Amino acid sequence: DSGVTQTPKHLITATGQRVTLRCSPRSGDLSVYWYQQSLDQGLQFLIQYYNGEERAKGNILERFSAQQFPDLHSELNLSSLELGDSALYFCASSVGSSGYTGELFFGEGSRLTVL
Amino acid sequence: QKEVEQDPGPLSVPEGAIVSLNCTYSNSAFQYFMWYRQYSRKGPELLMYTYSSGNKEDGRFTAQVDKSSKYISLFIRDSQPSDSATYLCATYTGGFKTIFGAGTRLFVKA
Numbered sequence: 001d002s003g004v005t006q007t008p009k010h011l012i013t014a015t016g017q018r019v020t021l022r023c024s025p026r027s028g029d030l031s032v033y034w035y036q037q038s039l040d041q042g043l044q045f046l047i048q049y050y051n052g053e054e055r056a057k058g059n060i061l062e063r064f065s066a067q068q069f070p071d072l073h074s075e076l077n078l079s080s081l082e083l084g085d086s087a088l089y090f091c092a093s094s095v096g097s098s099g100y101t102g103e104l105f106f107g108e109g110s111r112l113t114v115l
Numbered sequence: 116q117k118e119v120e121q122d123p124g125p126l127s128v129p130e131g132a133i134v135s136l137n138c139t140y141s142n143s144a145f146q147y148f149m150w151y152r153q154y155s156r157k158g159p160e161l162l163m164y165t166y167s168s169g170n171k172e173d174g175r176f177t178a179q180v181d182k183s184s185k186y187i188s189l190f191i192r193d194s195q196p197s198d199s200a201t202y203l204c205a206t207y208t209g210g211f212k213t214i215f216g217a218g219t220r221l222f223v224k225a
Binding site: 035041043045056058090102103105106107108 | 215217
């Protein structure tokens with residue numbers, strides 16, 4: 001158990017809909033990362049938050065947004081969903097900026113299926 | 116060109132075989148190199164971590180980095196069916212962004 005909690009584990013929805021994925025980082029970790037994993041694209045970095053502020057952005061679509069709350073949990077919002085958004089969405093956390101070594105602790109992921 | 120290239124496999128070997136998994140990377144500034152293991156329906160977990168060039172051994176696993184050729188390897192000795200998983204190489208150079216390879220699916224047959 002990595003200590004990172006993600007909900008929901010599975011989600012099935014229709015095109016055009018909006019969903020919210022939730023992540024609670026490991027106790028003490030200030031950074032939260034969101035990754036998308038699909039069969040043909042591997043693990044793609046979406047966005048990172050550190051102590052409530054956005055720190056880095058990857059290949060995140062404009063239809064997607066995220067935030068990190070004062071209690072350090074994070075939410076990834078996906079809107080106007082398309083079939084191609086079907087994927088595993090992982091949240092990961094790491095230690096604070098001074099101790100960052102590249103090691104990430106991943107949750108078990110949220111599997112999104114868009115029909 | 117992707118920053119980290121990894122053959123997705125799948126790679127199928129008999130139990131007891133030596134497995135070699137490889138990645139190449141493009142940015143010579145990368146200094147930290149990692150191997151993550153991902154079991155089916157699970158999140159990736161850190162397996163090996165190395166800094167700069169050289170070898171690091173942990174039990175049956177050896178991670179090797181050759182910065183001159185921008186090549187990273189993971190060797191698994193005496194492979195077991197429980198080693199069947201996807202192995203992702205990763206690197207980090209700063210900016211809090213860990214970059215992953217596509218992952219290689221490994222099957223170890225009993």
